[in-house]
Amino acid sequence: MPHASLARRITDFGNRANPYPLYAELRRTPVLHEEEDGPYLISSYYDIEALLHDPRISSDATNLAAAGADGPGGPEETGGLPPSFLRLDPPEHDRLRRIANTGFGPPHRPRRIEGMRGAMREIVTELIDGFGDARRVDLVDQFAYPFPVTVICRLLGVPREDEPTFRTWVDPLVASLDPEKRPGGGQEAEYRQSAQEARMRLGMYLSGLVEERAREPRDDLLSDLVNSRGPDGAMTMMEVLSTSVLLLIAGHETTVNLITNGMLTLLRHPEVLGRLRADPGLSVPVVEELLRYEPPVQLVPQRTCITDIEVRGVTIPKGSRIWLMLAAGNRDPERFEDPDRFDPDRRDIRHLGFGSGIHSCFGAPLARLETQIALSELARRLENPRLVEDPPPYRENAVLRGPRHLDVAFDGLR
Amino acid sequence: MPADHIERLRREGRIVIVGASLAGLRAAETLRAEGFAGDLTLIGDEPHEPYDRPPLSKSALLGVASPLRTQLPRRREIDAKWRLGVAATGLDLAAKRVRLADGDEVEYDRLLIATGVRARPWFKEEEARLDGVCVLRTREDAADLARRLRAGPRRVFVIGAGFAGSEVASACREMGLPVSMAERAGAPLVGALGGVVGSVAADLATEHGVDLRTHVTVTALEGDTVGRVRAVHLSDESVVEADVVVVSLGSLRNTEWLTGSGLGAGPRGVACDAGCRAFDFRGIVTDDVFVAGDVARSPHALFGYQFLSLEHWGNAVAQAETAAHNMICDGADRRPHLWMPAFWSSMFGVNIKSVGVPPMGEQLMITQGSLAERRFVGVYGHQGRIVAAVTFDNARWLEFYQRQIERGAPFPVEFPTLDRRPEGRQPVPAGFPDPSLPTHGPMVTLSGYSPADQQLVFHPSRH
Numbered sequence: 001m002p003h004a005s006l007a008r009r010i011t012d013f014g015n016r017a018n019p020y021p022l023y024a025e026l027r028r029t030p031v032l033h034e035e036e037d038g039p040y041l042i043s044s045y046y047d048i049e050a051l052l053h054d055p056r057i058s059s060d061a062t063n064l065a066a067a068g069a070d071g072p073g074g075p076e077e078t079g080g081l082p083p084s085f086l087r088l089d090p091p092e093h094d095r096l097r098r099i100a101n102t103g104f105g106p107p108h109r110p111r112r113i114e115g116m117r118g119a120m121r122e123i124v125t126e127l128i129d130g131f132g133d134a135r136r137v138d139l140v141d142q143f144a145y146p147f148p149v150t151v152i153c154r155l156l157g158v159p160r161e162d163e164p165t166f167r168t169w170v171d172p173l174v175a176s177l178d179p180e181k182r183p184g185g186g187q188e189a190e191y192r193q194s195a196q197e198a199r200m201r202l203g204m205y206l207s208g209l210v211e212e213r214a215r216e217p218r219d220d221l222l223s224d225l226v227n228s229r230g231p232d233g234a235m236t237m238m239e240v241l242s243t244s245v246l247l248l249i250a251g252h253e254t255t256v257n258l259i260t261n262g263m264l265t266l267l268r269h270p271e272v273l274g275r276l277r278a279d280p281g282l283s284v285p286v287v288e289e290l291l292r293y294e295p296p297v298q299l300v301p302q303r304t305c306i307t308d309i310e311v312r313g314v315t316i317p318k319g320s321r322i323w324l325m326l327a328a329g330n331r332d333p334e335r336f337e338d339p340d341r342f343d344p345d346r347r348d349i350r351h352l353g354f355g356s357g358i359h360s361c362f363g364a365p366l367a368r369l370e371t372q373i374a375l376s377e378l379a380r381r382l383e384n385p386r387l388v389e390d391p392p393p394y395r396e397n398a399v400l401r402g403p404r405h406l407d408v409a410f411d412g413l414r
Numbered sequence: 415m416p417a418d419h420i421e422r423l424r425r426e427g428r429i430v431i432v433g434a435s436l437a438g439l440r441a442a443e444t445l446r447a448e449g450f451a452g453d454l455t456l457i458g459d460e461p462h463e464p465y466d467r468p469p470l471s472k473s474a475l476l477g478v479a480s481p482l483r484t485q486l487p488r489r490r491e492i493d494a495k496w497r498l499g500v501a502a503t504g505l506d507l508a509a510k511r512v513r514l515a516d517g518d519e520v521e522y523d524r525l526l527i528a529t530g531v532r533a534r535p536w537f538k539e540e541e542a543r544l545d546g547v548c549v550l551r552t553r554e555d556a557a558d559l560a561r562r563l564r565a566g567p568r569r570v571f572v573i574g575a576g577f578a579g580s581e582v583a584s585a586c587r588e589m590g591l592p593v594s595m596a597e598r599a600g601a602p603l604v605g606a607l608g609g610v611v612g613s614v615a616a617d618l619a620t621e622h623g624v625d626l627r628t629h630v631t632v633t634a635l636e637g638d639t640v641g642r643v644r645a646v647h648l649s650d651e652s653v654v655e656a657d658v659v660v661v662s663l664g665s666l667r668n669t670e671w672l673t674g675s676g677l678g679a680g681p682r683g684v685a686c687d688a689g690c691r692a693f694d695f696r697g698i699v700t701d702d703v704f705v706a707g708d709v710a711r712s713p714h715a716l717f718g719y720q721f722l723s724l725e726h727w728g729n730a731v732a733q734a735e736t737a738a739h740n741m742i743c744d745g746a747d748r749r750p751h752l753w754m755p756a757f758w759s760s761m762f763g764v765n766i767k768s769v770g771v772p773p774m775g776e777q778l779m780i781t782q783g784s785l786a787e788r789r790f791v792g793v794y795g796h797q798g799r800i801v802a803a804v805t806f807d808n809a810r811w812l813e814f815y816q817r818q819i820e821r822g823a824p825f826p827v828e829f830p831t832l833d834r835r836p837e838g839r840q841p842v843p844a845g846f847p848d849p850s851l852p853t854h855g856p857m858v859t860l861s862g863y864s865p866a867d868q869q870l871v872f873h874p875s876r877h
Contacts, residue, residue, distance in 0.1 A: 055781070056829060056830065089832045307829050
């Protein structure tokens with residue numbers, strides 16, 4: 001596609017394995033607007049950081065729809081559920097996120113995530129043991145996907161055995177996040193239809209569980225969501241459902257990629273893998289550097305401005321779509337020294353991997369801990385692991401980027 | 415040969431830092447990080463190695479953290495001579511010597527003054543000595559107060575409703591202790607954030623069960639026969655029985671030891687230029703004496719070159735780093751201390767953060783959220799531009815407003831924002847008290863410096 005726009009080349013599947021040269025090209029025009037109805041692409045670290053804290057930038061589903069960012073085919077406006085807090089602005093966003101947080105983190109449940117450490121380790125051990133005598137595994141299907149799914153199911157209180165069922169609804173929803181599948185990206189009607197249906201079915205499935213928890217609360221997040229009675233009041237049943245759908249999907253789809261990108265990066269940097277094997281504590285800086293170097297969420301396409309704003313001398317008109325290119329910002333040489341080097345010893349590493357501002361990743365503490373445990377255990381237990389195929393085949397999605405399969409060969413288990 | 419001179423200083427010079435707290439430690443670390451290989455001496459009047467203070471008025475009082483275990487993390491080895499538990503008592507600028515309380519003298523090629531501030535004691539000495547009358551500044555203060563609170567006093571009385579006082583009152587309520595708080599102004603935090611935001615703080619305190627008394631001053635502390643405090647007398651003639659009294663009337667700068675040194679030092683701090691070089695009393699900049707942290711007063715270009723002295727944690731770190739850098743650099747390599755004033759506090763379950771210099775603002779606009787909900791962003795304006803912002807439980811937006819201040823963005827704020835309510839469409843007077851009246855320890859002192867101004871008289875009973 002010699003004449004294709006940069007935005008289209010970035011979302012084009014052909015460039016999925018290594019989009020970083022395109023991001024470098026992108027940063028040469030920090031505010032890029034290629035087509036009249038197209039989005040404004042923001043690619044420098046400081047600009048992205050600033051816009052994530054800018055109260056003139058909206059994530060509201062209705063503003064987005066008006067800007068054409070997330071037409072009726074988008075996963076959040078369909079299926080009869082109200083938008084989740086990811087697609088709301090304050091004050092509604094703040095209220096819902098606060099209620100969701102009372103079951104998840106400080107100050108109400110400061111130990112909930114940390115308290116799962118033992119369980120996470122058990123799940124990881126079981127999965128690795130499950131490799132058995134194989135000397136080659138697909139790390140995605142056999143490890144990086146089942147691990148976070150099991151964790152989020154346990155945390156929410158969703159039966160793990162229902163995973164094959166809800167996976168059939170999650171997949172089209174996640175696919176619809178890909179700008180390629182959006183209106184203007186072709187195939188719109190089909191994706192709109194299937195995303196709408198999937199969200200509705202997922203919501204209906206969860207409503208059964210939520211009703212159970214309303215009657216008989218347990219020690220899980222669904223129970224906390226449906227029974228919350230804090231100073232912010234209670235969520236409506238519909239709000240509980242859209243929040244649960246969000247947490248279920250975001251709770252594993254991103255971590256799969258973080259773990260897979262992580263193992264891929266470690267296999268490409270065997271000296272770091274060796275250090276991690278010797279010192280599991282290194283997993284903390286390794287995961288932070290990964291979130292900079294190969295973030296699972298590459299861009300945030302769901303933003304629009306509620307007034308004219310100026311970025312680097314360019315006026316972005318009110319109502320324009322804005323894509324915040326997190327992965328490009330993470331490798332901005334204006335911000336990070338030698339940005340294309342994977343360096344877990346980096347001291348100054350405030351990456352954009354989890355976003356920033358009020359929408360910064362809700363599940364960050366969970367994703368961090370999961371990935372730290374997953375990578376340190378893989379490093380410790382796989383003997384002489386090597387990549388079978390480099391680059392591995394990628395999943396289609398340009399927003400949630402990661403390998404679809406990661407074949408790893410090894411000599412045995414420790 | 416200035417370059418040679420600097421080279422020799424870096425290789426074998428003698429640097430003395432007076433003040434072994436946050437600023438002193440970070441300066442020492444920066445000196446070593448930037449290659450200073452000579453003699454480094456740290457002098458501190460407290461017997462401890464540098465420790466952190468913010469937890470002392472919060473988690474330490476609640477017993478969540480031990481006040482004795484708040485050591486500051488070290489960034490690197492500093493290989494210094496420590497002179498702890500001995501105060502500096504004098505400075506001979508000409509001979510380049512610091513005199514110590516034990517009679518010793520330490521010579522320097524470069525000196526950094528980082529002596530900080532201390533708690534302003536209760537102004538009647540005899541009453542201040544009553545058992546149960548406390549201040550809160552040092553780790554011993556915090557341990558002592560925490561012990562008294564744990565013992566379950568019948569009532570705690572806090573004098574002064576600034577940040578520290580309000581944090582103490584909040585901790586007391588969290589522990590279920592009855593607490594009264596007296597404030598000369600009309601609401602808590604008025605000196606730092608103005609009356610409009612202060613009234614939100616007043617509602618917060620009252621709703622959490624604090625017996626808040628405003629527009630009053632404490633006239634006397636009454637003791638019992640064995641010297642324990644038992645009651646507090648107020649200017650409205652009321653008397654409140656209390657067995658713990660926390661005096662929270664701001665701070666005094668530790669500059670007495672510089673009296674007669676010829677340095678431009680006084681009750682408002684040690685004046686210095688933007689490069690942290692101290693002024694002598696004639697207003698001429700020295701080249702071998704530097705200042706950093708709470709005790710420093712330096713002009714800030716963004717705020718009309720006013721001399722700001724900031725009792726902010728982040729300022730102490732940034733200023734120490736700049737001072738240390740400049741101490742071992744020549745002219746063009748030096749850099750200005752351009753830190754954006756910023757502080758945070760938490761009380762009654764609310765997170766409060768601010769950037770810029772709120773007391774400089776005449777007017778206030780609530781650009782996001784609502785005062786009634788106690789979740790908001792307030793923006794302060796001065797002569798047509800934004801000079802500060804404060805957030806209650808809304809800190810994630812603050813960075814945006816910091817940039818507005820840095821860019822001299824216009825005030826009133828015309829553009830729409832997420833969560834803008836009708837109440838925030840027009841500016842209102844911010845409600846700061848008359849600056850000519852003494853206040854109970856505002857976070858920022860804004861008045862101009864005069865070397866002749868060596869007296870500061872405190873008038874606690876003035877209305």
